[in-house]
Amino acid sequence: MRIILNNRNEEFTEETITVNQVLALKKLSFKMRIIKINGVLISKTKYASTVIHDGDNVQILYLMSGG
């Protein structure tokens, strides 16, 4: 399957994949973040159960202290 991850095309061999699997495969370990799939906010408690499908637009926003 192919998805858009932060405006870049990403390809995975799996047909569907959970949010947690994407985070693990892409080694995205920084915890302070917001994840949206096709414009819908995914709560942290749903990372394991939320399935990403072919063509989905996944956006991860990283939150840094300072301001």
Add this chain to the structure above:
Amino acid sequence: MRFSEIQRHLGKFRVGIAGAGGLGSNCAVALARSGVGTLVISDFDIIEENNLSRQYYFTDQIGMMKTIALKESLARINPDVFVIIHQKRLDKENIPVIFSGCDVIAEAFDKADMKEMLIETVQISLPGIPLVVGSGMAGWGMNETIRYRKIDDTLYVCGDESSEMSDDLPPMAPRVGIVANMQANVVVEILMELE
């Protein structure tokens, strides 16, 4: 479009600013100078001497509530701006009340967990209101890393999304000011598209 027309247009709108530190105070000043009609500013802190390294305050305001000092400064810059202030620690319960009716909200906290809480709350409880986030601006230099990203019609981010503040990488006026003004620039751009 002439500046007088831009001001008249921006005068119709209400912008929320969550936090009145480095991002919030500088963002508010830029929006007041641009002529935004109403600013809703919330912060619970008082001004300390070390805030002056980047925040839009003055030595004679040390010890004042940030919201009150900022309101005074904004009135000196543009008395036509209506400034509503809230001296509150923002949380999931009061954010939807304080910022309801805003056309855009600027996120201007310093701590990452508060930024996360605000984004989740606004996106869930105030759906459709565009939120402009500042993330990643500690330190100095590295102009080329500071960027702007539109995630969708309700979420925008300004900053490098990687510089975390620390004792050795403090937030400083130049980069904080750049990001605060980028946020104000996004707010103006969104408002100019509205009828």
